[in-house]
Amino acid sequence: MSDILKNSLKSRLLKIQCHFTWNLLEEEVDIGIMEIKLYDQIQFLNPERKYRLYNLLAYTNHLRGDYEEAIAYLQKAEEQIQEIQSDTTDARRAIIYGNYAWMFYHMNHFIKGYTYVKKAQETCKNLESSQRQNILLFEIYSEQGFSLLAFNGRHSERAKDCFQRALGLDPENPELNSSYAIAVFRLEGYNCLKKPLDESFLLLKRAAELNPQDTVIKVLLGLKYQDFNNSKEGLLLIEEALRATPEFPYLLRYVAKFYRRAGMTDEAIIVLNEAVRLNPTSSHLNHQLALCYKKKILALKDSARKAKLQFQSTRTYTQEIIEAVSCATVHLEKAVEYKKTFVIAYIALASMYGRANQYEKAEEIYHKVLHMDNVTQEQKQELHLNWANHELYRRNWEPEAIRHCKAVIKIKCPTVFRGYAIKQCKILAEEMISKNPSDNTGNDLLDFIHQHDEKNIAETDNYYQALQLEPDNEE
Structure with a gap:
């Protein structure tokens, strides 16, 4: 009997729009790193967006098999949308009900699963039979796009498509314009040989006008100005965003990127050290810090060569290079400790071991990476x-x-x-x-x-x- 209930429930669940039917797991994702990013965003993002983060945290806890914690996050999502009543409240509830139903299905609580399937279906039916049908579509497109964008960078093309559909229903929505601009910005980073590098510029400008409090948008727009050799204008936006949210690790990594590309390596190191202090187990932040030290090493070696040509002492440069190699090595070791599959960090670590004349360690890493499955x-x-x-x-x-x-x-x-x-x-x-x-x-x-x-x-x-x-x- 239970198998009949289970199969019948699953056939209904597959027709519901929620995180379990949006193919968020098309590629391998490091759940721990994903959750750290979500926790950071909960602290700094607009309160109206938090229910979406709670939905995602519920989904990631399901992936880890922690269903009690997952249910608790769905309850927080419900509380959040209750606090901020809007035209889309019922549509948001429908998605949460779908997540509940799937959660109870995986917990083998099939009767509870049926209860929430019915709630989701009735809520959707009420919206579809009224003049609020577009509200349901708008929320589904928005939530799916946001989830795809937050869950994995390689989902950016799909996220962009969702945001375009939602914007067709509400073109002036500030949050949607921001999310759409971010999706396009990321696509330019991944596919800059295939797509124009300036597509996101106007989108980011419009998003900044519609939502002037969004510091992430300001920083990304600053990076685009830098792409167009207007670092002066970009730096103004970077510093403005930094003053508003100085302890947001997600934002700090982009600030550091701007500084590093502008040749402000020491400033980038300061910013990233602060980000690592706030989020010490971030493999990405530790890797970025190592990149900054690598850039510093190259600059110091260049200065040492020039000093040697002028018959000046290079002792200070030599000592600073040794210190920078040591710092880079420490952060790369942390990067691969916190993310065991971080291929490019392993390669950089092997290279740094070579610089430190630790040849056996370098070759051990090279052999290890050669036999990794995800290369x-x-x-x-x-x-x-x-x-x-x-x-x-x-x-x-x-x-x-x-x-x-x-x-x-x-x-x-x-x-x-x-x-x-x-x-x-x-x-x-x-x-x-x-x-x-x-x-x-x-x-x-x-x-x-x-x-x-x-x-x-x-x-x-x-x-x-x-x-x-x-x-x-x-x-």
Whole structure:
């Protein structure tokens, strides 16, 4: 009998619009990191948005199997919409009822599940039979878009589509305009070779006008001004947002990004240290801090070279480089501790171990990443290129460096890593031929390059641009 009840309930549940039917889990998500982001936003976002965050926290607790906590968050969502009565209150309740029904289904409380299915269906039916049908559609599109955007960055295209549909029903809605602009902004970051980089600019400007208290929108607009070489205007927006919400980790990471791209590395480090203090277990923030220290290392090495050319002491620079390498290493170790699948942080950590002459640790990390299940083709290229540089510049072992460069080139993705590997192989081949024209090794290496689809090399300039714009983009 219970199987009949269960199957009958599930067939009804699949027809309900709520978080359980929106395919939020199309890709692997780190639930712990997701929940930290949601907790941060609860503290700083407009109270009217909190019920959506509670809905999502209920869903993430279901994923962890903590149904009591999940139910508690659904109750908080109900309380929140009760406090802020609006035309969309009933539509919001319908979504929450759907979540309750699914939760009780997973808890094997099928009678309670049926009760909430009936509540959801009756609420939707009442809305559809009145002049408020558009309100139900508006809330479904809005809630689904918000959930997709919050849950996984790779859902941005789907989120954008939801926001467009909702805006068709309420074009002047401030929250929707903000969410739509953020979705487009993220898409430009992920697909900046395929989409124009200025599409989000006007959307962010409009969102800032409609919702002047939204500090996240101000910071993203500041970054767009920076993209268009107007850092002065961007800095005004960044500092204005920072004054309004100085302890919002989600916002601080974008502030730091602006500072880092503006060459204000020390300022970026200060901001990120504050963000890490507020959210010490954030793998992303620790990774960003490491990127800042890496940039500082490169600047210090450049200063040391200039000082050496002028016969000045480089002792101070050397000590500062050692300290920066140590700081970067610590934060990268934390990044991979808090996110075990953080591939690019592992690669950066191996590189930093190499800088610190900890060669065994570096090679241990390279081998570990090589055998991880979640490594993309592009990340494999980055891995082998870093490994090649490690062999060439740290261990002075040219044959191994060439082997890893070849591994990069064999992967056909037209990335900046592939372009660098090809250039590196050409340089090494030409040096071999110059040193010993009778040795065929150099000519064989050139033949290898020509055999492996050199037509895509020109595309690497675009990928270099992408890397400059989004050097910390996990996606």
